Each structure stands twice: as structure tokens, then as C-alpha cells.
Amino acid sequence: MxxxxxxxxxxxxxxxxxxxxxxxxxxxxxxxxxxxxxxxxxxxxxxxxxxxxxxxxxxxxxxxxxxxxxxxxxxxxxxxxxxxxxxxxxxxxxxxxxxxxxxxxxxxxxxxxxxxxxxxxxxxxxxxxxxxxxxxxxxxxxxxxxxxxxxxxxxxxxxxxxxxxxxxxxxxxxxxxxxxxxxxxxxxxxxxxxxxxxxxxxxxxxxxxxxxxxxxxxxxAEPVPAPAREEIDVPDLLSNIDLSLSIEREEYDRRIDDLQEQAKDLAYILYTRKIPTILVFEGWDAAGKGGAIKRLTREMDPRGYEVVPIAAPTPIEHQYHYLWRFFVHLPKTGHMTIFDRSWYGRLMVERVEGFARPDEWERAYEEINEFEEHLNNWGAIVLKFFIHIDSDTQLERFESREENEDKQYKITDEDWRNREKWSEYEEAINEMLWRTDMSRSPWIIVEGNQKEYARIKVLETFIEAVKKRLKEEDS
Amino acid sequence: MxxxxxxxxxxxxxxxxxxxxxxxxxxxxxxxxxxxxxxxxxxxxxxxxxxxxxxxxxxxxxxxxxxxxxxxxxxxxxxxxxxxxxxxxxxxxxxxxxxxxxxxxxxxxxxxxxxxxxxxxxxxxxxxxxxxxxxxxxxxxxxxxxxxxxxxxxxxxxxxxxxxxxxxxxxxxxxxxxxxxxxxxxxxxxxxxxxxxxxxxxxxxxxxxxxxxxxxxxxxAEPVPAPAREEIDVPDLLSNIDLSLSIEREEYDRRIDDLQEQAKDLAYILYTRKIPTILVFEGWDAAGKGGAIKRLTREMDPRGYEVVPIAAPTPIEHQYHYLWRFFVHLPKTGHMTIFDRSWYGRLMVERVEGFARPDEWERAYEEINEFEEHLNNWGAIVLKFFIHIDSDTQLERFESREENEDKQYKITDEDWRNREKWSEYEEAINEMLWRTDMSRSPWIIVEGNQKEYARIKVLETFIEAVKKRLKEEDS
The missing domain is CATH 3.40.50.300 (P-loop containing nucleotide triphosphate hydrolases)
Incomplete structure (x- = not known):
């Protein structure tokens, strides 16, 4: 009728x-x-x-x-x-x-x-x-x-x-x-x-x-066939990373306390000025994301930040747009949310493992840029860390985890399976770093073969970015 | 050490x-x-x-x-x-x-x-x-x-x-x-x-x-062995329900509009007086919960109530106390939440199917009474409807659902399986109705063999309970 x-x-x-x-x-x-x-x-x-x-x-x-x-x-x-x-x-x-x-x-x-x-x-x-x-x-x-x-x-x-x-x-x-x-x-x-x-x-x-x-x-309505993906030239960013970078343990010990103290003070200033902060940590399995986050937040007032570990979406989360679960976790002004893995899963694991269709992840580059732009327009500091290690270092860490009873929980069969797709992940990561690096929400590639070096770099980058922002506000 | x-x-x-x-x-x-x-x-x-x-x-x-x-x-x-x-x-x-x-x-x-x-x-x-x-x-x-x-x-x-x-x-x-x-x-x-x-x-x-x-x-700590359950005498409440009760279609048509209009007006008064309302609907599969809810809310302002259908807990919900997911859905003052199935699942399906251990569901009688007391102390109207039908009526409705293309979605294999445990469910329901009927959050057993009768009774009970409460407030 x-x-x-x-x-x-x-x-x-x-x-x-x-x-x-x-x-x-x-x-x-x-x-x-x-x-x-x-x-x-x-x-x-x-x-x-x-x-x-x-x-x-x-x-x-x-x-x-x-x-x-x-x-x-x-x-x-x-x-x-x-x-x-x-x-x-x-x-x-x-x-x-x-x-x-x-x-x-x-x-x-x-x-x-x-x-x-x-x-x-x-x-x-x-x-x-x-x-x-x-x-x-x-x-x-x-x-x-x-x-x-x-x-x-x-x-x-x-x-x-x-x-x-x-x-x-x-x-x-x-x-x-x-x-x-x-x-x-x-x-x-x-x-x-x-x-x-x-x-x-x-x-x-x-x-x-x-x-x-x-x-x-x-x-x-019939499903509209997705447009064919246009191949674009992506530079091999990962290969240009100097993974030999390291610092002496002595230097690390000398500097870490002071950097943590500075990070704490800056976090407090962000709090009093009501500036929201969103940090994203991505990287290979065993790259040291957790350790870097822990060193970054060590002296900060825990009432001002939250660490949100992101796993595969739950059945309920699947019922919504993939950005939904991240929106829900955004901080309020003056607070900080640290995402341990993030919406970038769409462009890495979901792409490589086929959990998202090609048209879905292809669309996501733009969606993610728009999402972060919305955060920037709101006034948020957005920093995205990619901790890079090479395949040998990963293998070493996997093996040492398996040997160490205290760390066995950290290693799963899935980690070994992902490892076999190293080059596919490399391709996906290169494209992600290339297409979602925005001036107001930049990627920071962190050389992660030596953990001490990576931790110091994360702290330094955070400190510098916050100082820069505060200076802009003051001028 | x-x-x-x-x-x-x-x-x-x-x-x-x-x-x-x-x-x-x-x-x-x-x-x-x-x-x-x-x-x-x-x-x-x-x-x-x-x-x-x-x-x-x-x-x-x-x-x-x-x-x-x-x-x-x-x-x-x-x-x-x-x-x-x-x-x-x-x-x-x-x-x-x-x-x-x-x-x-x-x-x-x-x-x-x-x-x-x-x-x-x-x-x-x-x-x-x-x-x-x-x-x-x-x-x-x-x-x-x-x-x-x-x-x-x-x-x-x-x-x-x-x-x-x-x-x-x-x-x-x-x-x-x-x-x-x-x-x-x-x-x-x-x-x-x-x-x-x-x-x-x-x-x-x-x-x-x-x-x-x-x-x-x-x-x-070793798990403490649960105390043996004390059998208590539970009256067979369900058997005393007169399922032959019915009303003429003509009478139904004559009265339903007026009752819905009254329910709407009362809901509005609750809204202006900031009184929260919590309604629970339980009953056998195909008892007519959905239809009764629809008739009850038909004229109400949809901005003032929310219907929350409760299914089996999700993996995330399992990570919390079983009352957690209900707490999260409570209305704010002046609003109404209608639970289509509820925390009483603990005492019915979870008991009968063994999803909760005996000590867990045994404890739940008291927990649920305390939970509802907390709601009453807060000022909420709490009404719990159990829509009762007999086994023959259920069979009839199942069969008619299977024949009707528009209603096939309503019937699943699980419904047929639950049906086989009718007497176990009867026992659980009798105990639930007996042990969780509180003066400020009473059970209303609704004779459901005839849908029209059930719908009118739900409306009338709601109207009466709200009027009584408003009268108490005024005096």
C-alpha cells in the first residue's frame, strides 16, 4: 500500500x-x-x-x-x-x-x-x-x-x-x-x-x-559497491628510523626524576587552566607502551589522568560506529586520557586481519583526521606516540617474556601470529603514519629498541608540546 | 618476605x-x-x-x-x-x-x-x-x-x-x-x-x-563453603490465581482510552513533583509483557519514561556485581524506568538453569529486598508485575507465533527449552513472589490468559498506586 x-x-x-x-x-x-x-x-x-x-x-x-x-x-x-x-x-x-x-x-x-x-x-x-x-x-x-x-x-x-x-x-x-x-x-x-x-x-x-x-x-536499498581503493604512494617511514639510538643507563638515572617532576608540574598547570589532553600510544607488540606510560605518569596526580587500555571491541561496542567507544572515554577539560592502543586499530589490526572491510578502513583515514580535528577545535592537546622496534628486538622480548614467570601473562599465541604478518603491518603502519599526521595532532615516532631511550623521548616530547601550548596561550 | x-x-x-x-x-x-x-x-x-x-x-x-x-x-x-x-x-x-x-x-x-x-x-x-x-x-x-x-x-x-x-x-x-x-x-x-x-x-x-x-x-584465602540452603515453606501462590478472569472486548474498548489518558496525566504529575518511578515486568515467555507495557505507556510523554529490555548479561556486565547493570539504568527524579525483565532473573532463569550458584541466588532474596528498600528510601515508587499464564495458553501462543510471519521473530528454540522446565520455574517463581513481596515494593500478580484483562489490570494498578502515593504526599 x-x-x-x-x-x-x-x-x-x-x-x-x-x-x-x-x-x-x-x-x-x-x-x-x-x-x-x-x-x-x-x-x-x-x-x-x-x-x-x-x-x-x-x-x-x-x-x-x-x-x-x-x-x-x-x-x-x-x-x-x-x-x-x-x-x-x-x-x-x-x-x-x-x-x-x-x-x-x-x-x-x-x-x-x-x-x-x-x-x-x-x-x-x-x-x-x-x-x-x-x-x-x-x-x-x-x-x-x-x-x-x-x-x-x-x-x-x-x-x-x-x-x-x-x-x-x-x-x-x-x-x-x-x-x-x-x-x-x-x-x-x-x-x-x-x-x-x-x-x-x-x-x-x-x-x-x-x-x-x-x-x-x-x-x-541494495548495498552500494565500494569504490575501488586508489593506491597512493606512501614513503617507507619506518625504514628511516634510527633504531640504534640509545642512552647510557647512568644518564637515564640522572635525568628521569627531573623529567617526571616537570611532567607532573605541567599536568597540574593544564589542570588549573582547564586544558584537556589526549595521548595515544601505539606500537608493535612488546614495544614497551605500558612501560613508557608508567614512566610518564609516575609523579602525576592520579586524580587528573586516566589510562584506558583498548582491546578488541565487545559485542555491544560492535553495535555502534567504531569511534563511539572512544568518544565515551574522552576526558573533561583539565584532565588527561591516555589511550593504550586506540582508534588506530582500525588502520592496523582491523585492516591487516580483515576485521574491517577495505572501504571501511579506507574511509577511516579521513574520519580519524576529522575526529581529531574536533578534539583540537575543542581545545585539546593531542599527541600520538608510535613506539617502533625491529623484528629481532621483538623476538628477544617475546622469548624473555616466556622465560620469566612474572611476565608470561604478557605473551599470547596471538602475539606470535601477529608477528608472522610483520611486513603487512609495516605497510599499514607506514600508511597510517603518513596519512594521519596532522599539525595539531602529530605522530611522534619513538625509537624503541632501547627502552630507556624511548621513555626519555616520550617524556621530553610531552614536556615540550605542553610548554609550547602554554606559551601560545600566553601570547 | x-x-x-x-x-x-x-x-x-x-x-x-x-x-x-x-x-x-x-x-x-x-x-x-x-x-x-x-x-x-x-x-x-x-x-x-x-x-x-x-x-x-x-x-x-x-x-x-x-x-x-x-x-x-x-x-x-x-x-x-x-x-x-x-x-x-x-x-x-x-x-x-x-x-x-x-x-x-x-x-x-x-x-x-x-x-x-x-x-x-x-x-x-x-x-x-x-x-x-x-x-x-x-x-x-x-x-x-x-x-x-x-x-x-x-x-x-x-x-x-x-x-x-x-x-x-x-x-x-x-x-x-x-x-x-x-x-x-x-x-x-x-x-x-x-x-x-x-x-x-x-x-x-x-x-x-x-x-x-x-x-x-x-x-x-580458600573459598568458604556455602552454608547449606535451608528449605522453607513456600505457599503455591501461582495455583491460586484465577486464570479464567477476562473482560468483554467491548468493555475493553470502552475503558482503555480513558485509563491511558489517566496514566498519562499521573505520569505528568509525577514528573512535576520529581517522584521517580520504577516498574518491573516479569512473566512467562509469551505472557504478554511487551503488549502490556505498550498499552501502559501509549499516551505518556516519551520524554519522561524509558523501557529497558533485559537480556542475559554481556561479558562486560559479568565483570561486575549482578545488580550493577540495573543501578546504571535507574531513572532520575521525576522520570520512569520500565524494566522488561529485571534483576529477578537471578531468582528465575539463573536459578533454574544453574547460571548462578545456589549460595548466590539464595543470597539474592535479601540483596534484592535491600536494593529495593534503597530505592524506596530515595522516594521511588516501585511496582513489580508478574504476568501469569498457564502452560496451555503458552503453547497456543507459541504455535500461533510460529504460524504468523510477522511474529516469528518472537519465538526461539530457547523458548521451547524453557517450557520443558515449567514445574521448576513454578517453584522458583513461587519462592520469588513469596520472599520479595515488600509493602513498599509489592508484587502484582496479573492474570494473563486473556491479554485484554491483563492490560487493564496493569493500567488500573499503576493508576491506583500513583494516586495513593500522591495522596500520602498531600496529607
Missing amino acids: NPKDMSRKELCKDLARLQRAIRSKGIPVLVILEGWENAGKGRMIQELIRDMDPRSFKVQVFDTPTDEEKRKPFLWRFWNRFPKRGDFAFFDRSYYQIFMETHLLKKGLKQDNLKDIYDLEQSLTQDGMLILKFFLVVGKEELIKRHNEVAFNPATAFRITQRDLDQIGHYDAFASLFKQLLKNTTFDFAPWHIVETSDEKKAAVDILRIVHSSLTAALE | NPKDMSRKELCKDLARLQRAIRSKGIPVLVILEGWENAGKGRMIQELIRDMDPRSFKVQVFDTPTDEEKRKPFLWRFWNRFPKRGDFAFFDRSYYQIFMETHLLKKGLKQDNLKDIYDLEQSLTQDGMLILKFFLVVGKEELIKRHNEVAFNPATAFRITQRDLDQIGHYDAFASLFKQLLKNTTFDFAPWHIVETSDEKKAAVDILRIVHSSLTAALE
Whole structure:
């Protein structure tokens, strides 16, 4: 039956059927409701869910961010509430609020944020999410009428906010701001549907029809064949690393305490200035990531940093975009998160072992650059350490681990298997280092054959980068 | 080597070894640091972690609760941060803060909270957690000296809080409050260690030694054989349910809209009065839980409730106490969480299928009663619906599901297997209904052979319970 010929009631009922199909096909569906205050976002959501199974949808209301949310990157609270595969999320307000604030009437839209949101929705839809965006509009007179109904009823008057008053007071200016917003954020993969809601029943039917046909289309869509990967020239960065670098044990002992003391003091300054820091540690198995992290944090106040070890994604994590689990762990301002392995798994183990499809990991170079850009725009220091060792050194360390009872837990069959793919990993690592080295979130390749050298280099690099940043802030 | 003969440095190093053993044995370790302000909690934690692997401990700082945390049950933010099996959590301040507030100097400790905490620590230790509690004390003069060092240094003066000032201003009164606290919350399974910190180095060694020997003891401990289960007389509640109850379709149609409208209005009143609501739905497979939930919530504002379907615990959830995953989902004040299956799985499927050991599910009756009491003390309405059907009705519904293409997804092999254990489930359900029916969180047995009857009864019960509660509040 064509949705055009269906009544509101029939549409509602049929949505329940589509919901089950969406569930079994594992498509995550995000429905965004935006628009004028009192335009009926809540009521439209209620129409949509009337016959849906409440076990696989969630309604998420976004108001002014809480204090905790204000200390996270702007997109954090939305990432936390995206639907998992097969589920629906209805967003009552969304990240588009950042374009709808009163102070923008004069300044216009922020380009940074436009790019963040384009990147976000592109990345989510490429990952299979269906995004439906509705912008609810009402004429000025109707808006005033609705406002008065709420404001002059003692039972509801408390719901009036400054936002309501602003929109009524500056209706035309807001109308033009919204027009600009809609024009700039209608993407092929996630267009806006503008719905007039002065007749609420009609508006509900309009929205139900659009949702109905979008779901049907998504269910019938054939998977788009991935574009062939373009081979690019990647320099052999790893071969140019001088792995003979080392320092005397005596020098190490002389310098380490002082460097740790400096790192501690700088971490404290970052804390007082509310600058967030994100450190990534990658490297071959047995490269010494854990030891380097331990030496770096040794004197720091443990209340200010967190070390997050990353293993293979759990079944739940697989239900989301692969960046989801990292977003959730981001520090708040003034704090530091140290990732022991990270989102770069996508470009190494997932690529080499085939856990991600070629089009998925190919896409990830750009996604990761965008993700880190978002962190930089938020104000974060981002440093990425790759600890490099050669194959002989790895073998030596594996063997010594097997001999040492205290360290046996560190070595697994998987480590031996990965070792056999050394050259494939080399290729992947070279490409990763080459394509994701950004000026504001650089890779630091650490010569790791001698552990003491590596530990000192990590400390020195951290200290230098933080000092540089503090100097920039002061000037 | 005896920890008494070990130096601070040796103790630190050896803790790293013990940490690995704890990890491989899967023991969760909670270390609580409490005491006077400026008594050195942070510094003591830093001593403890000096040589530990940062990948398997977390330091959790608890200050004044955030706005979100204030809208959750008192213990919620602590449950969120307990260590998983094999990990350490260091709590810098803890739930004991509730006994240390200035306004208690006059009123003394609250008995409700004492019981909550006794229950909590007992339940966690029975689940295998090692809880180490340190209370740091300093004399009045030393406290004033330390306070002045912080207060008169411009770089640190901002850290002085009202709490510091209160403790100095009322030193003796606080000393007596703390004495009362320590006396009341030293339990066999989780005693306090009182540590004098005027000499910080000595204090650190004291704490390191206690941690060292406690970990060693925990690693060497033999599992205590569970006490034999005492058989108790349980009435056959299910047999007394009149499953022939039904209503005419016509009556159903006439009444359902009005009841849904009432339920909606009451949910809105709960929202405005900030009363949290927790509904539990249990019942046989195909009893009609999903349908009853859908009818109950149909007209409610979806921004005010959330339906949480509970499946078997994931590997991550298994790493925690079984109540952990439910705590995380509790609503905030004014909101409603509807659990479609719940913590009662412990007493049904986990008991019957042997997923929990007999001593584990035997303990759970009391744990669950305590958990719900905590919810009641917080102010929550708690209603638990058990939808009962007979075996023939289940068979009919299974068969009709298999025939109906739209409903096939609802029926699995597991459903058929569970059916074979009908009488074992009956026994478990009778005992559950009998032993966990509390006046403030009652079981409502719903006659479910006719779906219409069940749906009306759920709606009516909800309406009545909410009205009763509102009346109590008003009087």
C-alpha cells in the first residue's frame, strides 16, 4: 500500500512492522526533531512512536548542557545517545541547537561547527545509519498564540524559557537564521524535511509518511559497491628510523626524576587552566607502551589522568560506529586520557586481519583526521606516540617474556601470529603514519629498541608540546 | 618476605606483583580513603599506585554531587565507579561523606544510611570484592598548619572549601562525629584502618603494609563453603490465581482510552513533583509483557519514561556485581524506568538453569529486598508485575507465533527449552513472589490468559498506586 493513501492510524500501525524489519536488518535510525520553540516537537514524536515497540527506541531530550557536558567536546553528549544497530533514537533537539542560539543573530553560523556536523552525519550514514531530520515551522501569529496558551496557564507557565521569549521577540531575525541553517546543512545523505505544524494532525501525517517511505527505501536499498581503493604512494617511514639510538643507563638515572617532576608540574598547570589532553600510544607488540606510560605518569596526580587500555571491541561496542567507544572515554577539560592502543586499530589490526572491510578502513583515514580535528577545535592537546622496534628486538622480548614467570601473562599465541604478518603491518603502519599526521595532532615516532631511550623521548616530547601550548596561550 | 621488614620502595614494587596476581584471580579491589580534609588522601593514593600498572586501576574522586547525580539514588554515582573483577579502584572520598556533613554535628548519623552501607559492603564482599577502608586523621594543630599552608599560598588558596573551614572551626565536634562513624561502620568483612598522617612517610608505609598483607591474604584465602540452603515453606501462590478472569472486548474498548489518558496525566504529575518511578515486568515467555507495557505507556510523554529490555548479561556486565547493570539504568527524579525483565532473573532463569550458584541466588532474596528498600528510601515508587499464564495458553501462543510471519521473530528454540522446565520455574517463581513481596515494593500478580484483562489490570494498578502515593504526599 502506498503511504500516500494511508491514514494516520494505518501509518502508525505499519511503522511497527517496519520497526521489526529495521531491527532484523540491524539499521540504526536517528530521527531529529528541530524547529521553533512550541512548534510541536514532543507531540510529533509521540505520534511517531504510538504503535512502536518501546523496547527498541529511545527518546532523547537535549536541553542546555549540564556542567559535566560543558566540560566535554561539543558532540560528546550526542555520541553518548546515538542508537545502536537496529534501534531508533528520537532526538528532541540536537546538535543543531548550536546554530540556533540568540547570540548568533548577529554573528551568523560558525564554520567550524558546520564542518563538524557535515563530517559527523557523513560518517554515521556511511556506517549504515539512517538519519531523518525534521524542522518544524509555524507562522509568527500561531507561535504567539501557542506561547500565550502555555504562559497564561498556571500549570504550564514554568515551562517558558528565555529561548521562547527571544524567538518571539526577534521572529524575523530567527527566521532568517534558520533559513541559513537549513540551506547549509541539507546534505544528500541527510536532507532536512521542513514541516509546517499549524495544523498538527496534518503535520503528523506528513511526518509519518516521510518516515514510512524513508524506512521502506532503506530496507530495500541494495548495498552500494565500494569504490575501488586508489593506491597512493606512501614513503617507507619506518625504514628511516634510527633504531640504534640509545642512552647510557647512568644518564637515564640522572635525568628521569627531573623529567617526571616537570611532567607532573605541567599536568597540574593544564589542570588549573582547564586544558584537556589526549595521548595515544601505539606500537608493535612488546614495544614497551605500558612501560613508557608508567614512566610518564609516575609523579602525576592520579586524580587528573586516566589510562584506558583498548582491546578488541565487545559485542555491544560492535553495535555502534567504531569511534563511539572512544568518544565515551574522552576526558573533561583539565584532565588527561591516555589511550593504550586506540582508534588506530582500525588502520592496523582491523585492516591487516580483515576485521574491517577495505572501504571501511579506507574511509577511516579521513574520519580519524576529522575526529581529531574536533578534539583540537575543542581545545585539546593531542599527541600520538608510535613506539617502533625491529623484528629481532621483538623476538628477544617475546622469548624473555616466556622465560620469566612474572611476565608470561604478557605473551599470547596471538602475539606470535601477529608477528608472522610483520611486513603487512609495516605497510599499514607506514600508511597510517603518513596519512594521519596532522599539525595539531602529530605522530611522534619513538625509537624503541632501547627502552630507556624511548621513555626519555616520550617524556621530553610531552614536556615540550605542553610548554609550547602554554606559551601560545600566553601570547 | 614479611611486609613488616620491607621498605617503602620494596612495598611499592611488590604491590605491582600482587596487582598482577589479583588481576589473574579476578578479584575486584576497592580502596577507600577518607578522613579529615588535608589529611593527605591524594598523597597516600599516589604512594599506593607508584609502581602499579595504570591499565588496571582507576582513581575516583568524589566531590559534591553534580546536578545529575543529585537526581539519582544516593549510591548511584558510587555503583557507577566500582572496580570490575581484577581491577582496583581508589576512592578519594566515598559514600561515607554522607556521614561527615556539617549539619550532622547536631543531628548525628542517619540510621537509614547506615543500613544502606552495611548492606552494600556486605553484598559486594560476598560477591568477592576486597574492600579496604582507610581513615586518615591528624591532630588539630597539624590540621591548622596544613590549612594555612594551602590558604596563604596564592597558587593553592582556591582549593580551600567550606568543608575545610568547618572542620577547623568545630574540630572537637567533628572528631566525635567521626568516632561515631568509625564505630558504626567497622564490619568484620570491611573494617576501618585508622592512620595518623602527621608523619606522611610513616603513614604511607603503614598503609602500604596493610594493603600488602590484605592482598596477600585475599590471594591465599580458600573459598568458604556455602552454608547449606535451608528449605522453607513456600505457599503455591501461582495455583491460586484465577486464570479464567477476562473482560468483554467491548468493555475493553470502552475503558482503555480513558485509563491511558489517566496514566498519562499521573505520569505528568509525577514528573512535576520529581517522584521517580520504577516498574518491573516479569512473566512467562509469551505472557504478554511487551503488549502490556505498550498499552501502559501509549499516551505518556516519551520524554519522561524509558523501557529497558533485559537480556542475559554481556561479558562486560559479568565483570561486575549482578545488580550493577540495573543501578546504571535507574531513572532520575521525576522520570520512569520500565524494566522488561529485571534483576529477578537471578531468582528465575539463573536459578533454574544453574547460571548462578545456589549460595548466590539464595543470597539474592535479601540483596534484592535491600536494593529495593534503597530505592524506596530515595522516594521511588516501585511496582513489580508478574504476568501469569498457564502452560496451555503458552503453547497456543507459541504455535500461533510460529504460524504468523510477522511474529516469528518472537519465538526461539530457547523458548521451547524453557517450557520443558515449567514445574521448576513454578517453584522458583513461587519462592520469588513469596520472599520479595515488600509493602513498599509489592508484587502484582496479573492474570494473563486473556491479554485484554491483563492490560487493564496493569493500567488500573499503576493508576491506583500513583494516586495513593500522591495522596500520602498531600496529607
